[in-house]
Structures are given as C-alpha cells and as structure tokens.
Amino acid sequence: MKRFGFIFLLALLVAALAGTSFAQVQPTLEKIKTSGVFTIGVRNGSPPFSFINKQNERAGFSNDLAELVHKAIEKKLEKQIKLEMKETSPTTRIPLLTSMAVDLVTETMTDTRARRDSVDFSLTFFVTGADFIVKKGSPIKGTKDIAGKRIGTQQGSTNERVLREKYTQAQLVSFPDQAAAFMALQQGKLDAYCNDAIQLWGLKYKSATPDQWVVVGDWISYEPYGMAMRKNDSDFRAVVNNALMEAIEGGEYFKLYDKWFGTKGEVPYPMSQAFKSFLLYQVVPK
C-alpha cells in the first residue's frame, strides 16, 4: 500500500511536469482561443495609465490601449473573447506572465534590456524619464541640488537604481508604493520624490492642491513604456504590435492621448513633436 502511494505520487508529479511543459509551449493566441479569455495585467494606483477612478472602475490610457488589442485579438480569432484584468506590481508582473496567469502586462512597464531577458515587449507606446516632484518654492531644481537631501523613491523601480548608482550623495528613502511616498512628501518627511515624470504629473493633478506641487528636473533616466508578454511568441506579438500601429496610423491613439493627456484630460501633458515623430516612425508599412 505504501509502495502504491509512492508510485501514485510519482505519477502525479510526472503528469504535472508533462502538463506544465505542455502549457509552456502553448502559444498565447491558442490559449486565448481555447479559454475564451484574454487576461491583462493592470495597476490600481498608476494614474492616468492604469488606476481605479472615482466611479470605482478600472480605467486609464494603458487600459484603453489594451482594449484596442482586445478588439484586434477578437478580429484575428473571429471569436468573442472575454477581457479580464488582474492587479500587478513591479515585483509580480514578470512571474504572473511566465506562469500564464496574465497574457499581457499593459500598465506602465519600462522596456529595458535586462527585462528583455525574461519577457518580450511591444513597440513603445509612451516615453518619459525620471524627474522630481517638490513642494512649490523648494530649493531643489534638479539633480545638482539633491546632495544630502531626503529623496523618496519607489522600491525596485528603474529610477531608484539610477539614483543609487549615480547620485550617491542623496539620502534615499524607498517605499513599496507611491501613495505612501507621496504622503511622506506631503508631510515634509521627504524633500522630493523621484519617479517617472508623467507619473509625478499624475500625482500632482490627483492631489487636493495641484498648484502646490512642482515637477522639476530633466530626465535623469529614459523610460520607454511597452506592453510585456511571454518570450518567443511572435504571432501574439504581431497581433499586439499591429493593433498599436493601426491605432497610431488611424488616429485612435492620438484621440486616446488627448482624452487622458489633453488640456481637458486627467493629466494635461502636451505631446512633444519628437515623441510624435518617434511614434509615427515605429509604424511599419502595410
């Protein structure tokens, strides 16, 4: 009987091994087709890209772009597909992708060469760089003023890394989430908070007193946002990229940009000419 139990366990283990290695090679499009569900990784606190709005619904620029990808997938598979959203964080998003729990991480993930070892990225849908948010009238105007100052960062972010390596004079205080860091800044426990400029603009406009906050600096890092997916799945990647290219070409991208970053948008942030050209150059001919 004992022997039988052992063999049974072994059989289970082999089955599990076989099962997962089969799942491992299953292409994303096929997985979506058989399950009828397309799962994206989103955030609840990264306005205006991916967040929970005042009506308690998930919303944001990245989420809207993901909707476009969703439509493209439905068109490609000629089937009604359910769109599901799963909460992610900088530490969980890559494991969630590799374990098949999420098919596409849309939120605000910076495309880096190190991350390309683990995941593949779509074309760049937004560019920003790290700046500082300070209280109005603060002496901090940029990286030259941060020596000895208390600078808040988000744990595990790309800009924290740059600060730690290049600006060793600054006194870094890292928080697991943006809300805690901004609260510490509001209470004067930090002299500045460093993050991607666009997220700082988001914080500024989401705060109770937007004109009390100033975003300063000149991009100590370059942060191109891409949508992340499992590695070596070129068919799925093509669907995602084509959806983005068509949105840029057809103008929907710019409409969405205007909705979120236009003068009446959530975070007014005019598009630079350079960024516009960059977007258009990413679109390859039909």
Add this chain to the structure above:
Amino acid sequence: MFFGFLGMTYEFKWSVLWTQPYLTWLIDGLLTTLRLASISWCIAIFFGIIFGAMRTVPFRPVRAIATFYVEFFRNVPLLVWLFFWYFGAPEAFPEVIRQWFIRHGIEFWSAVAAISVYHGARFAEVIRAGIQAIPRTQLEAGLSSGLSVVATYRLIIIPIALRLIVPPATNESLNLLKNTSLAMTIGVAELTFAARQVETYSAKAVEALTSAALIYLVFCLSISSVMNWIEAKFAIPGLIARGARAEH
C-alpha cells in the same frame, strides 16, 4: 532544474550573495534589523514589566490603565501601528522636534515606537501570566513581614515571575525580531528590504530571499539557545517541578 516543473526555467547563481554591492546591502540590512530589534526589545521589556505588574496590583485605577494599554495596543495589527507612528504621531509634535526627527532617521524611530509599544503590550500579558502563577500567599507573606506593596513586587514577586516567563518571553522575543521586517513598509532599509533590493537588481529572487530566511533563522536559533541557557542558569532550585529536562 527543480523549478522546471513550475513552468519556469530557473538558473541558480548563489554568487550574487557575495558580489558587491549586494553583500554590503545585506550586511547593512542585517545591522539595521539588529539595531531595530535590540532597541525595541529593551523598550518593550520595560513597558511589559511596568504594565504587566500594574495589571495585577490590588488597586483598580492602576489596573484599568494597564488593561487599557494592553488591549488598545495588542488588538490593532502591527502594520497599522507602523503607519500610525510614521504618518500620524509625528504630526502632533512641535515643528522643531518633528524636523529634528526628520533629519535623524524618522523612519527608524517610528518603527522603534511601533514595535516596542505593540510588543510591550504583548510582553505585559506574558508577565501578568507569570505574576498570577505565583500563589497569592507569597504577596501576603511579603506584606505581613512588613514590606510595602512596591517592595514585595520588586524583591519577591517580579524576580520569581521573570523566571517563570522565560519560555513565553522567548517566543515573544522571536516574534519581535521577525516582525521588524514589517518596517520595510515605511522605508526602513532592514534585512528583508535589502533582500528585496538584491532581488530587484539581480533578478535572483530565490537566492536573495533564501539568504534573508537563513539569517533570520540563525539569529532566532541563537536567541532561543541563549534564553535556554538563561532559564537553566537562573533557575531557583526546587521552585518549579520539572520533568527530566534535556540538558543542553
């Protein structure tokens, strides 16, 4: 290899733990953890003895104060207390003091306050249990020999109680050491923080977190062996009936 069956191919690289700057981060993290734990432990023990003793004295208002302290602080999660002591309490201080703390590691001292007050309440319960395990006749004998209540407590009750509570107090001390990892949420760069930091920079999660786990394990085991030694060393012969206790 083993992780193959989780659907991931993971390559172990234990050498990240002793490459720079990761090693320095881990050591700094460990030192912060030890400093945080030892300072908090001393304050918690102090609060524990005071309030634990107060909960047993035959005078109702004193007992009420101590009961309030214990029930208020131990019945709210430590994480909430950390946020309270970091985001809430410092705002009530005068600006000069507040600024001084901000310039002198406010994250660390808020964590000390949260952990020591929370664990002080838990230590108080342990000490109360120790005191109440002592027969009432001890107190009466002390009083009738002419000692005051305070002197009876100081000379008779508390010395015996402290011996009785070594095992549960060890338990609490280990909890305290492990709970310091929560200080990460208010930006204290302690050991778990350092391990997470190594993880995000090197993408070697298993190695970084295993190293933190092993360090906690080593320190917890050392604490329990020291406490075992203390228990044996200060035992009052004949006071406590013991089974055949394994000698270490």
